[in-house]
Amino acid sequence: QQQVKQSPQSLIVQKGGIPIINCAYENTAFDYFPWYQQFPGKGPALLIAIRPDVSEKKEGRFTISFNKSAKQFSLHIMDSQPGDSATYFCAASVTGGFKTIFGAGTRLFVKA
Amino acid sequence: NAGVMQNPRHLVRRRGQEARLRCSPMKGHSHVYWYRQLPEEGLKFMVYLQKENIIDESGMPKERFSAEFPKEGPSILRIQQVVRGDSAAYFCASSPLLGDNEQFFGPGTRLTVL
Numbered sequence: 001q002q003q004v005k006q007s008p009q010s011l012i013v014q015k016g017g018i019p020i021i022n023c024a025y026e027n028t029a030f031d032y033f034p035w036y037q038q039f040p041g042k043g044p045a046l047l048i049a050i051r052p053d054v055s056e057k058k059e060g061r062f063t064i065s066f067n068k069s070a071k072q073f074s075l076h077i078m079d080s081q082p083g084d085s086a087t088y089f090c091a092a093s094v095t096g097g098f099k100t101i102f103g104a105g106t107r108l109f110v111k112a
Numbered sequence: 113n114a115g116v117m118q119n120p121r122h123l124v125r126r127r128g129q130e131a132r133l134r135c136s137p138m139k140g141h142s143h144v145y146w147y148r149q150l151p152e153e154g155l156k157f158m159v160y161l162q163k164e165n166i167i168d169e170s171g172m173p174k175e176r177f178s179a180e181f182p183k184e185g186p187s188i189l190r191i192q193q194v195v196r197g198d199s200a201a202y203f204c205a206s207s208p209l210l211g212d213n214e215q216f217f218g219p220g221t222r223l224t225v226l
Contacts, residue, residue, distance in 0.1 A: 043217035
């Protein structure tokens with residue numbers, strides 16, 4: 001119930017491609033779904049987040065799609081660049097709660 | 113405005129020694145979270161603290177691990193009698209409000225137990 005399942009584990013795309021990372025959750029109490037980007041040797045940094053009252057949110061080249069009935073959400077990176085090569089984590093939490101539950105991560109490599 | 117600071121960045125300990133990891137939250141933040149990240153895995157919640165209070169320690173092992181966030185000074189995660197399985201990256205995050213969803217992460221402390 002507390003898990004967030006993330007796929008794929010790793011992803012290789014060409015520059016300009018659109019990598020898509022998917023996450024699924026069980027706990028319907030979750031109401032905040034952030035995505036974090038982590039470079040080697042660094043801490044995770046918040047990239048973009050969504051709440052269940054919208055089905056899509058876009059910030060720059062990053063878009064979250066959210067399907068409340070399926071309990072799934074995904075990250076799309078438009079016009080991907082080699083500098084986007086990093087590990088991406090989806091997460092879920094309950095507003096007013098204390099825990100953020102993280103997916104296992106997706107290692108993205110964008111070929112030049 | 114400095115971000116979340118953690119030190120040391122790298123820590124090497126022999127089995128049986130103690131490890132102390134420090135975290136200074138962002139200015140104005142009074143809520144601190146500790147996470148552990150094993151190689152090739154996601155972050156696992158360990159403990160959530162406010163100044164002088166442990167709010168939720170459900171993710172922290174009952175034995176050998178403890179955390180504090182005193183009125184003055186940084187938050188400290190303490191691991192006594194370390195074992196090889198404690199080798200991991202430990203991340204601290206802070207937030208300004210109780211139960212605030214948005215957390216800001218530090219660079220982490222990489223603990224290696226020989």
